[in-house]
Amino acid sequence: MERKKVIVIGGGFGGLSLIHKLRNKPFDLVLLDKHNHHNFQPLLYQVATCGLSAVSIATPFRRLFHGYRNFSFYMTEVTRIVPKENRVETTIGDFTYDYLVIATGSETNYYGNENFEKNCMEMKTLNDAISIRNTLLEQFEKAVIYNCPDDRKIMLNFVVIGGGATGVELAGALAEFRHHIIPKDYPSIDPSMMNIHLIEAGNRLLGSMSEGASAKAGKYLEHMGVKVWLSTRVSNYDGLNITLTDGTVLRSSFFIWAAGVKGKLIPGLPAEAAQKSRIIVDEFNRVSGFDNLFALGDVAMMVTPDHPKGYPMLAFPAMQQGTNLGRNLFRISQGKELKKFRYIELGTLATVGRNRAVADLPLFNTQGFFAWFLWMGIHLIRITGFRNRIIAFSDWIWNYFTYAFSYRIIVRTIPSKFDPPLFRKNRLREDKSNPSVS
Numbered sequence: 001m002e003r004k005k006v007i008v009i010g011g012g013f014g015g016l017s018l019i020h021k022l023r024n025k026p027f028d029l030v031l032l033d034k035h036n037h038h039n040f041q042p043l044l045y046q047v048a049t050c051g052l053s054a055v056s057i058a059t060p061f062r063r064l065f066h067g068y069r070n071f072s073f074y075m076t077e078v079t080r081i082v083p084k085e086n087r088v089e090t091t092i093g094d095f096t097y098d099y100l101v102i103a104t105g106s107e108t109n110y111y112g113n114e115n116f117e118k119n120c121m122e123m124k125t126l127n128d129a130i131s132i133r134n135t136l137l138e139q140f141e142k143a144v145i146y147n148c149p150d151d152r153k154i155m156l157n158f159v160v161i162g163g164g165a166t167g168v169e170l171a172g173a174l175a176e177f178r179h180h181i182i183p184k185d186y187p188s189i190d191p192s193m194m195n196i197h198l199i200e201a202g203n204r205l206l207g208s209m210s211e212g213a214s215a216k217a218g219k220y221l222e223h224m225g226v227k228v229w230l231s232t233r234v235s236n237y238d239g240l241n242i243t244l245t246d247g248t249v250l251r252s253s254f255f256i257w258a259a260g261v262k263g264k265l266i267p268g269l270p271a272e273a274a275q276k277s278r279i280i281v282d283e284f285n286r287v288s289g290f291d292n293l294f295a296l297g298d299v300a301m302m303v304t305p306d307h308p309k310g311y312p313m314l315a316f317p318a319m320q321q322g323t324n325l326g327r328n329l330f331r332i333s334q335g336k337e338l339k340k341f342r343y344i345e346l347g348t349l350a351t352v353g354r355n356r357a358v359a360d361l362p363l364f365n366t367q368g369f370f371a372w373f374l375w376m377g378i379h380l381i382r383i384t385g386f387r388n389r390i391i392a393f394s395d396w397i398w399n400y401f402t403y404a405f406s407y408r409i410i411v412r413t414i415p416s417k418f419d420p421p422l423f424r425k426n427r428l429r430e431d432k433s434n435p436s437v438s
Helices: 013-021 041-048 114-119 126-145 149-155 165-180 211-223 315-333 369-382 386-402
Strands: 004-009 027-033 037-039 058-060 071-075 078-082 087-090 093-096 099-102 106-108 157-161 195-199 227-229 234-237 241-244 249-251 254-257 261-263 278-280 293-295 348-353 356-360 365-367
Touching: 004 013, 013 027, 013 315, 041 126, 041 165, 041 369, 114 234, 126 149, 126 254, 149 157, 157 165, 157 249, 165 195, 165 211, 165 348, 211 227, 211 348, 211 356, 211 365, 261 278, 348 369, 356 369, 365 369, 369 386
Parallel strands: 004 027, 004 099, 027 071, 099 293, 157 195, 157 254, 195 227
Antiparallel strands: 037 058, 078 087, 087 093, 106 261, 234 241, 241 249, 348 356, 356 365
8 A cells, every 4th residue: 555645744743643543554654843841731821930840731743753653753844835736835855745734733823913022922832931931030139239210120920911821820839939039039028019910801801711720719809819910902112111001101111912722834835725823724624725735733723613714722622623634634535434533622721830720621610729630740741751751740740838939040042053954945955765855
């Protein structure tokens, strides 16, 4: 039987699930990603707030897929898709395919505001999380030096925009940092000087969860000293002044944007194949108008009666779509009929801090310690790699009893002066014996 080449763009939850499903099947699997690792995005905020090490939530693709006889990985960025030629263009050369799976995930949506894009911090990658951690710690080091109260206030004003799970979890982690770390590490700073603002445009937090979960999360945050702004929008940010739509101005040099995401599109697809920055797919995850082109996860818009705006941009739908597509590609190779995607709702959870979480589950909703324990267990299971789970679990246990937030190290990376030939465009060596390279 002729082996088909499947190129997967993006090593997120959807791409990984697809590759796992096609392990050692009669396909040549090629993963293209500009990073050499998968990172567990739901825990990036803990890296950003010194609770976890970056290596505990990331796994190199080559280690993750060690032993897969039909797998190849190339660290590169895809710049264009050429569907008519079954070809993708990348920064290291071109690849041809029989089947192409777009699993690029999402990127931050600044809604066209250039000042936000230029001046805000975002949290999508490990580099972003480490940069936020560095900035967080530098704010306190500067506050120790500055004697002017106004300067200190700017350094110690922490603003998060977006009241979804990321914003809520990040604000809660910052509140715990204020309560447990400042008194020990920065005795010259009064903890009450650190102000944490969470700004949400909607009328409640966690808009995708139940009203009970939303109200409970708000109470938790207010009890922890977080200033929650509801029904409030930010109109501008110049790197120092945050202007709200009601005219209020907050002065801060620490502003994290967690207010929205959009599908990460790649040039080359026809305009009619995308809607609202997501690729239109059918119930088999096929891109509209193509038989050998598929899209998964955040970047895919699969409209159903129950989900008229597409499935939520979360890990579970992406993983389930990846698994189903893996089955269907194998069924195609056997000449069998495809199976439609059916989403199994497993619930939504969000944590606010130690012993505080909310959970909307298929059979019941819960809050407090049980929800927090459930959140911790589910996230621990979903982290890739046994070693990573052990590291994350030991860090959580250590932090729980010592309140240590151990990873309080400022490390600024220096751009490399060396540009390896491997990453120069069109320098990819053509190897006809390797089915992964065109």
